[in-house]
Amino acid sequence: MSLFVLAIIGFSSNIAFAHDPFPPEIKFVSPIDGSDATNNVKIKVSIRTHTAINGEGVKFDISGPNNYKKTLKGEKSSDTTWECYWDTSSAPNGKYSIKAEAQDDDYPQGPGVKVININLNNVKKETKILINDVKALQGTNVNVIATLKDGFNKIITNKKIEFTINGKTYSATTDSSGVAKITLKGVKGTYTVNAKFLGDNSYMSSSNSGKLYVTNNVYSLKVSNIDSDKNKIVQLKTTLTYKNKKVANKKIKFYVNNVVVGTAKTNKYGIAVLKYRTKLNHGKYTVLAKYSDNVVNIGVLKVKKANVYLQITSNKARPKVGNTITIFYRVKNDGPDTASNTKLTYKIPSNLKYVKAVGSGSKKYNSKSKTFTWTISKAKIGTTLLKLTFKTKKSGRALLTPKITTDTYNKYSSGKKLYITIV
The missing domain is CATH 2.60.40.10 (Immunoglobulins)
Known part of the structure; x- marks a missing residue:
């Protein structure tokens, strides 16, 4: 059975296989060719593809003075854009070339390439x-x-x-x-x-x-490490002891990312707990607990990040009325972390009739609202597949784009709609 790649959500509302294959067409969004750059340089490109960028993603090769060379991998940040950051703190000032390179799945003849030149002019900060x-x-x-x-x-x-x-x-x-x-x-x-x-x-x-x-005669604090999704409420937790005995009814001040976020008293087990909503973006942040001036300790708050997007393929390019078709929904997660509570919600159009769904995770179809919901509690790095089977009822365009959400901080965003034509 042959599969037809329709698109990665948001690339185009046209069916990709209607055109001859071509290499990715790359355009630099930042920095601009010939511009000056300093410090942490954001490198961002927009790419037009025939189907989709292959698993190697987008590569940036940077070269400059004193035989400086560095290769960075871009992250997918929207339907058509990829980006990364170049830390120039170890790079000497001068002229640099930045080459972006990407390969299309359906164009093995060679990658798309775009090169720009910039001038690095760092001024040291105190x-x-x-x-x-x-x-x-x-x-x-x-x-x-x-x-x-x-x-x-x-x-x-x-x-x-x-x-x-x-x-x-x-x-x-x-x-x-x-x-x-x-x-x-x-x-x-x-x-x-x-x-x-x-x-x-x-x-x-x-x-x-x-x-x-x-x-031998001092209070001691132990701070718990935490993993969290953005905008979730977590518990900051520390234990206060004195000569290895739990100490109750003492005020502990908590800091996150160098900012005071509140105080809590230790209970009879020496444990102080403070609820905190993680409004920070992806990263590892210091949680500091403090009792008196010099009794301090730290833990780590890790705010998870995923790069989740959707790829759709079909077993028929232009199905006829009365055909049975299978649509393949692939949730892609480029990491670096597992995505929590990833949910796909699809309002099935009137010219399609739901038949069945096959795949991992929780699958629910509401016959009254004609809505299908697929929930993956933990979308691991890689691909998670769902097969939806439909009966075509009447001719016309059928919307295939679902709504996809995840609790984990997700830099990727999608917006454009994708259709298939029933003849």
């Missing part, structure tokens, strides 16, 4: 490191943290921080909250913690110091 004094219990794991910000108090992510403690040097990378963390085994004593950012082509160097007090 930075500062914030570091807390920390008290910790001997023999337990101690988190030592530092926060990197620029001169305008904005957090700086994905930068290496060096910590020097008692003659030993450790390193960590700042997360989505600008926080770098190292974990040590607490040995009794008082230590000076030196934190340093060496700087790069985008940012100046900076340093700061704090104190680490490790004793």
Whole structure:
């Protein structure tokens, strides 16, 4: 049985197989050819295809002064656009070429290619490191943290921080909250913690110091890590102990992404819980719990992200009235995370009669409203397939586009409608 690729949702309302195959036609949205660029450069292209970009996606090859070379992979951000970010902090100033390349599933002769040239002109920004004094219990794991910000108090992510403690040097990378963390085994004593950012082509160097007090007589906090979808309510949770005994009725202040989000009291088990709605975009953020000035600890709030979109194919190109046809709905998830509660809702048009559905997940058909609903509790990275079988009732165009939603932060968006013609 041959399959006909209709389109990835939103590419076109025309049936793709009606045209001769052609390589992807690529146009740069940003940066503009011949323009100046600085710091974290957004690279975005729009692409017209015959059917769909193959599994390799869109590749960006960047080359410049001093034999600089870097390859980045684009993420699908809408029906026709792909994008990525180029961190230029390790790239010398000068002229660069950016080549975008993509292959169409139905055009094996060669990829579509587009090249632009830009001028990189970074000016270094001031930075500062914030570091807390920390008290910790001997023999337990101690988190030592530092926060990197620029001169305008904005957090700086994905930068290496060096910590020097008692003659030993450790390193960590700042997360989505600008926080770098190292974990040590607490040995009794008082230590000076030196934190340093060496700087790069985008940012100046900076340093700061704090104190680490490790004793047998101190309060201790343990903070739980959390995975969440955007706009979901989660529980920030920490446990307060003193000499390994739970401590009740103490106020704990919680911070997320360096912002105070509330306080909670410990219960008889030493546990403090605060409800928090995750309004942050995809990334790993620091959750900090604080009791008194120096009793602090951190956990990680991971806000998940998926790249979910829909591809539709049919077993018949132009079905006749009275035919039985099968429409294949493929939910594609390019990751990086599993998508929670992904739902496809399809209002079946009057010229199609629902017959059956085959596929994983929850499938429901409402005969009164003529609506079919498909729910995937966890759409894993890759493809999830649904087969819908219909009987064609009358000639004309039949809308195939369903509504697709997911609880997980999804950068991809679709909008255009797709039809099949019954003759």
